[in-house]
Amino acid sequence: MAHTKKKIGLIGGGQIGGNLALLAVQKQLGDVVLYDIPVAEGLVKGKALDINQLSAVDGYDCRVTGSTDWKDVAGSDVVIITAGVPRKPGMSREDLLDVNLKIMRDVAANIKQHCPNAFVINVANPLDAMVFALHKIAGLPKNMVVGMAGVLDTSRFKCFVAEALGCSIRDVEALVLGGHGDDMVPLVRHSTVGGVPLTQLIAKDKLDAIIDRTRKGGAELVNLYKTGSAYFAPASSSIAMAESYLLDRKRVLPAAALLEGQYGLSGYFFGVPTQIGAGGVEKIIDVQLNDAEKAELNKSFESVKKTVGEVKL
Numbered sequence: 364m365a366h367t368k369k370k371i372g373l374i375g376g377g378q379i380g381g382n383l384a385l386l387a388v389q390k391q392l393g394d395v396v397l398y399d400i401p402v403a404e405g406l407v408k409g410k411a412l413d414i415n416q417l418s419a420v421d422g423y424d425c426r427v428t429g430s431t432d433w434k435d436v437a438g439s440d441v442v443i444i445t446a447g448v449p450r451k452p453g454m455s456r457e458d459l460l461d462v463n464l465k466i467m468r469d470v471a472a473n474i475k476q477h478c479p480n481a482f483v484i485n486v487a488n489p490l491d492a493m494v495f496a497l498h499k500i501a502g503l504p505k506n507m508v509v510g511m512a513g514v515l516d517t518s519r520f521k522c523f524v525a526e527a528l529g530c531s532i533r534d535v536e537a538l539v540l541g542g543h544g545d546d547m548v549p550l551v552r553h554s555t556v557g558g559v560p561l562t563q564l565i566a567k568d569k570l571d572a573i574i575d576r577t578r579k580g581g582a583e584l585v586n587l588y589k590t591g592s593a594y595f596a597p598a599s600s601s602i603a604m605a606e607s608y609l610l611d612r613k614r615v616l617p618a619a620a621l622l623e624g625q626y627g628l629s630g631y632f633f634g635v636p637t638q639i640g641a642g643g644v645e646k647i648i649d650v651q652l653n654d655a656e657k658a659e660l661n662k663s664f665e666s667v668k669k670t671v672g673e674v675k676l
């Protein structure tokens with residue numbers, strides 16, 4: 364019988380990779396191949412077995428295979444890359460550039476060979492530079508390559524707003540643009556709670572504190588965990604993007620996409636609102652910004668350009 368279930372290739376079976384596999388199965392998005400390097404064979408085989416046994420309890424019909432062979436990943440509809448080292452307290456994401464670029468060279472070359480038709484979501488840091496390298500090395504069409512950061516950064520912002528107001532997180536709408544770094548741009552003017560502008564609900568000093576906490580949200584988790592970085596929320600955020608592609612939901616989600624003139628910027632992957640559906644990144648939405656917002660976005664873009672400038676392919 365022909366294989367009709369979707370196939371999800373997860374590259375990296377660490378903290379985020381394992382959670383991605385669990386979520387993909389729980390949402391019954393498709394069969395999963397959890398790939399890692401040979402030294403981590405027991406880890407991916409163990410996680411696969413453990414999740415498959417949970418499936419029996421809960422009645423999920425999607426299977427996870429733990430593998431160290433790219434041939435098993437071949438033909439995936441979606442590939443999510445979490446292969447890479449997480450930072451430790453005191454480090455910036457940019458400090459990971461050399462070590463993670465080495466890993467990305469290997470991963471991107473294998474994607475080119477084994478999964479040329481997949482929608483590929485990169486999660487590894489430094490995010491915007493890694494997705495740039497991935498796109499160059501794998502040679503995939505621009506609409507089929509994205510970086511996950513904006514969904515997570517926006518989700519953090521919404522979480523802090525809901526906490527500050529004591530309101531349901533469901534009614535918080537917000538948008539964080541820019542690179543996945545400390546100068547990301549939470550767009551307060553475009554954020555609402557139940558349709559009411561956020562600026563009417565939270566005093567400026569409190570809002571500034573929320574913006575600051577959002578910008579440093581990754582480091583807050585790194586300082587708590589001490590041996591690595593966030594993994595539950597990053598996994599959920601990546602699955603939201605994969606799901607929108609696989610189910611053609613056409614959700615509008617912030618993602619690092621290749622800019623070609625939007626926001627007056629070009630040539631780099633950068634966090635902007637995108638529409639993700641069966642065509643991958645089907646649209647990039649050019650939000651109208653005022654001068655102050657534009658200046659903040661340009662600053663964030665310069666930071667991304669600087670890091671990408673250090674990428675030697």
Ligand SMILES: NC(=O)c1ccc[n+]([C@@H]2O[C@H](COP(=O)([O-])OP(=O)(O)OC[C@H]3O[C@@H](n4cnc5c(N)ncnc54)[C@H](O)[C@@H]3O)[C@@H](O)[C@H]2O)c1
Pocket residue numbers: 374375376377378379380398399400403445446447448449450459463466469470485486487488490511512515543591592593594597
């Ligand atoms: N974009 C974001 O918002 C975001 C959020 C959290 C973490 N991250 C990044 O995601 C990455 C992974 O984080 P984690 O917590 O899962 O780390 P982790 O250390 O738990 O897992 C990483 C896995 O990658 C594997 N790996 C190494 N080289 C590989 C290769 N060549 N091919 C396949 N797998 C390989 C390792 O063996 C390890 O199992 C880090 O770079 C981290 O900074 C990004």
Ligand SMILES: O=C(O)C[C@H](O)C(=O)O
Pocket residue numbers: 449450456488543580581582584585592593597
């Ligand atoms: O902060 C990190 O190093 C991991 C990730 O980018 C995050 O924002 O949680």
